Amino acid sequence: KQEVTQIPAALSVPEGENLVLNCSFTDSAIYNLQWFRQDPGKGLTSLLLIQSSQREQTSGRLNASLDKSSGRSTLYIAASQPGDSATYLCAVRSDDKIIFGKGTRLHILP
Amino acid sequence: DTGVSQDPRHKITKRGQNVTFRCDPISEHNRLYWYRQTLGQGPEFLTYFQNEAQLEKSRLLSDRFSAERPKGSFSTLEIQRTEQGDSAMYLCASSLEVDGNEKLFFGSGTQLSVL
Numbered sequence: 001k002q003e004v005t006q007i008p009a010a011l012s013v014p015e016g017e018n019l020v021l022n023c024s025f026t027d028s029a030i031y032n033l034q035w036f037r038q039d040p041g042k043g044l045t046s047l048l049l050i051q052s053s054q055r056e057q058t059s060g061r062l063n064a065s066l067d068k069s070s071g072r073s074t075l076y077i078a079a080s081q082p083g084d085s086a087t088y089l090c091a092v093r094s095d096d097k098i099i100f101g102k103g104t105r106l107h108i109l110p
Numbered sequence: 111d112t113g114v115s116q117d118p119r120h121k122i123t124k125r126g127q128n129v130t131f132r133c134d135p136i137s138e139h140n141r142l143y144w145y146r147q148t149l150g151q152g153p154e155f156l157t158y159f160q161n162e163a164q165l166e167k168s169r170l171l172s173d174r175f176s177a178e179r180p181k182g183s184f185s186t187l188e189i190q191r192t193e194q195g196d197s198a199m200y201l202c203a204s205s206l207e208v209d210g211n212e213k214l215f216f217g218s219g220t221q222l223s224v225l
Contacts, residue, residue, distance in 0.1 A: 004152075032211055043114075043201060043216040044153070051211055089152055091214070096166070098143065098214060100152035 002027045002094050006101035014109045015082060021075040021104045023090035028068050031093040035064050035075050038087045038103065047088075048075070080108045114217035116202050122223045123192055130188045131220045135204030141212060142185050144177055145201040146170070147219075153201055159185060160207070192224045 145153035161182035
């Protein structure tokens with residue numbers, strides 16, 4: 001059974017710093033991994049999608065990497081801004097299901 | 111098409127009442143998912159459709175829950191005899207699944223409060 005874990009559960013960093021969010025999964029037989037952002041009381045917004053054959057994807061200040069063999073993905077945020085404050089979730093597609101982690105609540109301090 | 115739409119945004123109901131939520135996916139998307147999310151948790155899978163066929167239901171989905179997707183377009187999720195434990199955000203997502211690859215697009219969710 002696929003399990004997805006995100007560490008840390010919460011993170012506070014000063015504005016301008018670079019940061020890394022972690023996502024791990026127990027079954028390496030995945031189709032893809034997707035990173036989402038969620039603002040309080042809102043739905044999820046897709047940030048990056050990495051196919052199982054890819055190692056990383058980039059969008060603006062965001063870079064996501066995937067190491068399938070070790071069951072890990074990271075989301076790197078460069079030059080953080082207060083507007084980046086949100087919960088970040090990773091989701092893994094395997095066995096025709098998409099399983100989410102519990103997310104990391106990120107707070108960027110002005 | 112502006113994305114996945116969910117209606118209503120908020121629903122307050124009394125315990126024991128029935129509620130129904132609607133989701134309109136992005137047109138041409140063949141898959142539609144329902145998730146439930148409680149505070150501080152990630153979304154939990156409930157069920158999904160490939161076109162009009164309901165392919166899987168989570169064990170979380172008791173017999174009080176039913177979902178439909180007639181004609182493979184919009185979907186409804188009904189909860190009968192609501193309980194306080196049903197209070198949660200109900201999220202709908204759609205995707206275009208091709209050869210095992212898909213990107214999920216979520217709606218804004220329906221926040222259910224059972225009093």
